[in-house]
Amino acid sequence: MEKYDLLEPEQHYHIYNQGNDSINLFKNEGNYLFFLQRFEKYITPVAHIYAYALMPNHFHFLVQIKTDSNEKTASQAFANLFNSYAKAFNKQQNRSGSLFRRKFRRKKIGSQRYLENTLIYIHNNLVKHGYSNSAIEYPWTSYHNYLTIEETFINKYAVEWFKGIKKFKIGHE
Numbered sequence: 001m002e003k004y005d006l007l008e009p010e011q012h013y014h015i016y017n018q019g020n021d022s023i024n025l026f027k028n029e030g031n032y033l034f035f036l037q038r039f040e041k042y043i044t045p046v047a048h049i050y051a052y053a054l055m056p057n058h059f060h061f062l063v064q065i066k067t068d069s070n071e072k073t074a075s076q077a078f079a080n081l082f083n084s085y086a087k088a089f090n091k092q093q094n095r096s097g098s099l100f101r102r103k104f105r106r107k108k109i110g111s112q113r114y115l116e117n118t119l120i121y122i123h124n125n126l127v128k129h130g131y132s133n134s135a136i137e138y139p140w141t142s143y144h145n146y147l148t149i150e151e152t153f154i155n156k157y158a159v160e161w162f163k164g165i166k167k168f169k170i171g172h173e
Helices: 029-043 071-093 112-128 165-171
Strands: 012-018 047-055 058-065 105-109
Touching: 012 112, 029 047, 029 058, 029 071, 047 112, 058 112, 105 112
Parallel strands: none
Antiparallel strands: 012 058, 012 105, 047 058
16 A cells, blocks of 8 residues: 655645546636636645646645644645545536545655755646646646736745746746
8 A cells, every 4th residue: 555645734745646547637727727716725724835737637736734734634625625626527527436546646845956846847747748838838837826926825935945036937947
């Protein structure tokens, strides 16, 4: 049986999962928007969100579990997100059964360099999979949140990891 890291307070995690049997999790723009609404609703109370990327059959998140959260509340928040989305998606698509792989994967991030590299990896993963030529061209990542002055649920403090927006952009090239 695969062992998963606990979601410990104050720790950063790369969280990812994919559709069961690699099925597409998102069929249209409405699916992406609904997932992001659920993501904000369930995850912002328990974690700071630094990055996300939603691709048709999988997703990636970079989060830091909040100080006042614990393994049970953080894990339950992710379960609520995935269950809420799966029920709505299954109803819309007239399907039944598991939408996501059984357990979402999580990797604890232990260094500043790993943290920065994970953020860049998440924003550029869509290029690796051929969904776009660059993060700036793809609409379903948090990269755009860093380029706007508008308030979003993304914690833009990550720009400071790169010593400003200019080096943040360069790091993504």
